[in-house]
Amino acid sequence: MNAPTNNFTIGLKSPRPLAPSFERRRLQIYLLLMVGDIGSLLIGFVLAGLAYFGDLPSSMALFEMQLFLPLYLTLAFYQRVYSIEALESRNFAIRRLILSMALSAALLVFVVFYTKSAEDFSRAVYALGLVFSLMLMIALRFCMFSFLHRFIGPTALNVLVIDDGGPAVKLDHAYRLNAEEHQLHDFKQNPGALDRLGRYVANMDRVIVSCPLAQREEWSFVLRAAGINGELVSESLHELGAIGLHREQHFTSLAIAAGPLDLRARILKRLFDLAIAIPALICLSPLMIIAALAVKLESEGPVFFVQRRLGRGNRFFPMFKFRSMRAAESDADGTRSAAKDDDRITRVGRILRKTSVDELPQLLNVLRGDMSIVGPRPHALGSQAGTKLFWEVDVAYWHRHSLKPGLTGLAQVRGFRGATDRERDLQDRLQSDLEYIANWNLPGDILILFRTLAVVVHDRAF
Template sequence: MNRLTSQLVDAVKHQSVDSRMARSLERRRLRAYIMLLLFDGVLFNVSFMLAANIWDTHWTHYRAMIAAQAMLPVFFTIALYNGTYGMRALSDWVFASRQSVLAVVISAGLINFLGFYTKTNEEFSRGVVTIGLLLTMVLLVASRRLMAMVIEKRWGGRVSNRLVIDDGGSSFAFAGADHIRAADYNLDPASHDPFMLDRLGKLLRNQDQVVVSCPRERRQDWAFLLKSAGVYAEIVSEPAHQLGAVGVHRYDDLERTTLVVSTGPLGLRSRILKRGFDVVVAGGALVALSPVLLITALLIKLEDNGPVFFIQRRLGRGNEFFDMFKFRSMREDKLDHDGNRSAGREDDRVTRVGAFIRRTSIDELPQIINVLKGDMSIVGPRPHALGSRANNKFFWEVDRSYWQRHCLKPGLTGLAQVRGHRGATEHEKDLTDRLQSDLEYIAGWSLMRDIEIVLRTARVLTHKNAF
């Protein structure tokens, strides 16, 4: 009787597993890739035909078509390597647009480079090529947006199968994924029951990504089963999340695996670009603003005959100390080198000249010297005094992630400042708002963003919270 019951249970499980088997989406993706390839080839030719008609009033001018046919194979080669026709390109039209435009730019550069050395540039019409490239890029972006709309309408936006298996671990809300409970299908990773393995195999069939959430003691068994299944799989790890792991490194000679918890915010190329930007802007600013610097120094000296500069120890990159320069804006006998008290409105410590230069941010200009010295950058998280507090708590007591903002050099200006987060930190939110902007800036650094922040800074040099 027990054996009959067991067989009935297995039969029910088998039927339910069959109903949950995923349909392969590979053919769907392949059709989309082929359609994009053909469409892009047509767009290239149509764009250059339009360019020929605009420039030479001739739809099929041979110089236009030569340029199109020369670039098209190079474009396809680059596009196939940079992810233009990849899974992410089907689910993220912005990424797809960026990669396709990048492929056009690189292919145009390579063809022009080749034409220069083979002295065949004269075969191309500069006007036709320029217009053709611009039209091609516009139409490629439009086609990616159109493809995203078609995928959303016909396929519900689904281009991959993702499965989350809950085996008693922490909840894992994976958008767009199917979720099942291991107990509902009698899945035991420690079991060697062929029928259980068959059920699991059916559930994993055609899955592009599988995530298992289970207790720590079952992770090794699940890892073994998932490797045996031959699918891309991940196992949720709370300790790895708490450590902020960003990858895994294997040391085969030591028979050990480590969690990568930090890679540094910027690579060598990015650091070179950022430092070059700092030196050029700071050097130019020092020359251009020298009259302002000299006049300000003279006015400070004339007011009370005290020192022109206020030098304060601040925390810089890697949480190391550095001496930051500012124009002195407070009375010499009331200087606060530790920053225990934030400046406020009607502050009795601020001089008349100091009130003006603080209100107009002129007091910060000597930090150009810090930038040239390499202590600071033009753009970055603003450095704080050691004694700074919010709601009578040190900044790191309010939010422990405060220390993470020091993985980049501090800046003369930053994302927090152009968003209006300036002045005294009377409440904890005054700090957390700045911290959120700083961490966002670090995570998404780019040279263009630095340029944008510098331009936006001109609009917030005077601010209601600057006192």
Template sequence: MNKPFSHLLPEVAKSHAEIRTAPSLERRRLRAYIAMLVIDLGLIMLGFALAGFAYTGRWWEARAMMQAQLLLPMYYTIAFYNAAYSTRALEQWRFGVRQALVALVIGAVLLNFVAFYLKTNANFSRVTFTLGLALSGVMIIAARKALALFLKRFWGGKVRNELIIDDGGPSFWLPGAQTISTREAGLSSERHDPFMRDRLGKVMRNQDKVVVSCPYEKREDWAFLLKSTGIHGELVSEPAHRLGALGVMLYDEQDRTTLVVSTGPLGMRARIMKRCFDLAVAGGALLVLAPLLAVIALLIKLEDGGKVLFVQRRLGRGNTFFNMLKFRTMREAALDHDGKASTAREDDRVTRIGRWLRSTSLDELPQLVNVLRGEMSIVGPRPHALGSRANNKLFWEVDGRYWKRHALKPGLTGLAQVRGHRGSTEEEKDLTDRLQADLEYLNHWSLPRDVGIVLQTLRVLTHKNAY
């Protein structure tokens, strides 16, 4: 354990390897969503093709297929809106069927309404349209049932990870959920400690829901911790104002009530869009900048013969650790792996090539690899070293909300950076300004805003505080 933190967590002698991370079911659900989308497309087209054949005797009859093609955009718009493609639709096939049929009927009504006002419904065949709807609906019902059987047979019917953390509170259970005891696992919610946060983050990683059962006096600590993990979190508890509850869940079979205290800043569709944006930008940038990266690596090597990359442990999403990559800009003998001393202007630890890299922010380019690995994002709160301080205080000692900034993946750039909050943190205000921008970003994320921050970053690559 690193020296600066040896006093914070003396009893954690267990290896981090002991903490078992739940397998991610998000990709599995995404594949199931895509399968439903493609199957519905095929079945609606097939339904209208069969209807046209039954009525006219011609396969793929033009008017019937035109009706299907006009119906599909309206169907998908309503189906996405009413959760026909959702986790609940995967777990409860009858719900998925009901929502899909509602989307089909409303889409048909809207299509006829639009066609009536455009005076084009004369081109519609009432028989093929009605028969096509009926056949499509029947086949969608059969397909949803078949998908449910497939999920039960090959996935055990499990499409989400649920975890119960028992910290000495009332008994609680969920079908298929994993239960972990804080006493047996050596976990605690009480102290502001990055190593304990890392252990808890690893336990909660890839969980879709975490329910904590704890005594009354620990509820506020657990509520704060769950809000900083970026996942859906609940507390087995009676209502309490200080927890900042977002909703109440009632589990009738146990006569238990939980408070929803966190939901995560982004839903699944938003996470998919953000990840696609990350992959597109990071992958494209690495291809375009490959010659520049090679030249920089060569210059670093020629200057003193040392390592090209500097690897430093930083705090990432869910307050877990990851190894962040940078081009080495300091003499190897002077490297600061804990980040205890902020780089000062005219710092004699910085090499000649390192000074140029820092002034142009080119030393950050290897983090594109962190983005491809899924450890970072193109835009997000910048990751900090564990020993980073402001006014000689660790960051989380300055403001307890610091942990909440890790509800999203850290970013290569961020809102704080484009607002000019860069460089060393000599005063507490240097941190609180950045923290305020990070929390604002989490609360108001959008893909256009990410694009805007990237474009603004190009204008502030060189900055008076970049040294």
């Protein structure tokens, strides 16, 4: 009954399915989880009524629970609270639960307000009932995952990997068999092979076949005929980084690239940028005026140093900084990195660099939309790590420009800033930048911004 705890190879022919069906078991778990959620709501609102009114049970609390329950169940189904993904990942399960509860709570508040029923509605009981219920539901999921891992196994899915001479497939908790050993060939002229395959794939939620290019047409035909969720492994598609498939009337195309952020995420990030940049410009304007006067009084030349940098989509944009070097010796292409005892830097410029005040004009870049508050730091075209240009060190360098560059970033708060004397200096930054892009979320931006405050003054600013 248990799913395999490790990969293993099937070595004997079997007239029976390789694994019992998890489908019925999953349906039972969904039902029990739903009943548990209903019970949690009932207990949570009863406790809320007891805590606020001292009644057991409170008619007001029961009334509010009855209004909330159908909204929650409807949105829970829509948000996949009861789904395979919710059985496979505890984090997914809890996130979807919280989202469903929040949406349901907001919707009920809107209905109560719209119908002018607020006088018959206790906000305190409602809030307490939601908090108590959510705590019970989360505890229920922790218990559920403990039960699943103990009595069912590490996964609620049956996965079969068929090796037919293709690339190796590394996948934990999967059944495996060798196509040659089990004579799974020439299906169209071999009913016996079809029968064996049919028995092997029975009860499988996912079947993955690894075979050479010449065999893919036959396996595609057979997997479709078996009526299962079948997949073919392709090294070439993996190397291309395929992320989806689009079928049109006269052709089929592979999706191999997509922006790291969807529309909702881009809107949130832009609103966050404006919410920080506008107040920061207002509050820091006296400091910026003083810095500008100091730059102008110490040496001839413009107040701002404008340099062409690489931005989102590997497009150039003009980045603003307070000029910290003598105008005649400023490096427009960034070929020479600033050093600790760099004789090009002025006295005022050294202070501006040490305190990161020279970067403040980039708030204007944020307002223009060229930059973001948090993101990979933009580099000059001629920047070098050791004796190589940045993109010559690692071609993945170009991938860091799929998001807007930032005033600060994950690499900076980890201490990867300043001169790039060695190739390793760039590789550390690049790894952090790519990690940031892959895992972007708004709370992460807020955390990086707070961590930046601790490194505004740093010993790598030359």
